[in-house]
Amino acid sequence: MAIINVTQILAEEKIHEVIRLMECCSCEKCEDDVMALALNSLPPRYVTTHAGKQYVQLESFKKQFETDVTAALMRACMTVKEHPSH
Ligand SMILES: [Zn+2]
Numbered sequence: 001m002a003i004i005n006v007t008q009i010l011a012e013e014k015i016h017e018v019i020r021l022m023e024c025c026s027c028e029k030c031e032d033d034v035m036a037l038a039l040n041s042l043p044p045r046y047v048t049t050h051a052g053k054q055y056v057q058l059e060s061f062k063k064q065f066e067t068d069v070t071a072a073l074m075r076a077c078m079t080v081k082e083h084p085s086h
Pocket residue numbers: 025026027028029030031084086
């Protein structure tokens with residue numbers, strides 16, 4: 001299958017920055033919890049990876065939704081900090 005969820009790609013790029021900023025625990029478990037919580041609160045956006053279109057779509061997606069993704073990650077960090085599962 002050659003489809004990817006660009007919301008997830010963007011969240012993966014941002015998660016370490018946000019965890020550091022929010023002083024959230026960065027163990028693997030908390031990181032996964034933050035990622036799952038954030039992704040559940042965001043609409044998935046799928047693009048195909050054929051013909052190099054992915055890059056163009058990813059870049060335009062980033063400009064539009066970077067703020068939403070960062071905000072969702074911040075909310076997720078707060079939840080994980082209150083109820084860490086590690
Ligand atoms: Zn942890």
